[in-house]
Amino acid sequence: MYDLQKAGWAKRIPAYILDVILLFILAVGFAALISVIADYDGHFETYTNLYQGYMEKVQTETNVDLNKDIPVYGDDSYPEDSALYLELVEKVFADVGYDLRNGAPAAGADTTQYNQAVAKFNEIGNAKYTAAVEKFNALIGEDEEAQRSYNLVVNLTLVMVTLGFLLSYLILEFILPLVFKNGQTIGKKIFAIGVMHTNSVRVNGVAMFVRTILGKFVFETMVPFYMIFAIVFMGTGIVGIILVALLVVLEIVCICVSKTRSPIHDLIAKTVVVDMNTQMIFDSTDALMAHKQEVHAEEVERQNY
Secondary structure: OOOOOEOOHHHHHHHHHHHHHHHHHHHHHHHHHHHHHHOHHHHHHHHHHHHHHHHHHHHHHHOOOOOOOOOOOOOOOOOOOOHHHHHHHHHHHHHHOOOHHHOOOOOOOOOHHHHHHHHHHHHHHHHHHHHHHHHHHHHHHHOHHHHHHHHHHHHHHHHHHHHHHHHHHHHHHHHHHHHHOOOOOHHHHHOOEEEEEOOOEEOOHHHHHHHHHHHHHHHHHHHHHHHHHHHHHOOOOHHHHHHHHHHHHHHHHHHHHOOOOOOHHHHHHOEEEEEOOOOOOEOOHHHHHHHHHHHHHHHHHHHHO
16 A cells, blocks of 8 residues: 555554664764773873862861761761761760760750751751862862863763764664665564654655654763763753753653654654555656556546446
């Protein structure tokens, strides 16, 4: 049939899952290869050693362990025999006159001074922790080797992920579909579904490139990745989260609202996923028109008969 025979979700979903698994496996492989070539582990180890060295230096000078949370009275992060705990208790005793090492007052006793001491402990602990963080940031920020290693690690991470996915998409979602024909990936071929233009004409290289690189790679993969990366490493916060959520909503809306139930990559490439067992695909628009004329002629002949 030359009219649209859309592939059902029972075939599309497992085909999609298989293709995603293969894509990630190949992307990880390419990323690992780039990592070896660029000596990613070496740069990461250099930065980690410098990072830990400054963490230990700050802890030695301030008694604050930046691997732990802000010191709060009653929290087990800093035991009662730790240097920071004892230092804070002594400062509280000097300011408030209550020794927290004695614990809380007996039941029924006045707890005013105890509560003041706890509040003071938390206040001093927060200030000391903040000062330690600022000291650490100043130390590592002034170390050119640490900054160079950090920038290399971040940039190489972006390069590894970008090239890993790009090469994987090119092989699995562009080259193989052109080899298999009808836009079939490994998953689509196994489940007997394919890709064609919305007018029933066989998909060409240009459409597959737009569908794969612009749609899948850029818009549906790398844009969300860079947004999430910015949230984690650049502190975009709620703005980045909202943008990622809007992108997901847009994808869902496209699938639910479009006539062909197609995601973004199919809409921009003007393609559709079809069932290869029932769909008729033509090599060109001329072939499609010739078939329509032939069908029309047969219908006219039957009517005359």
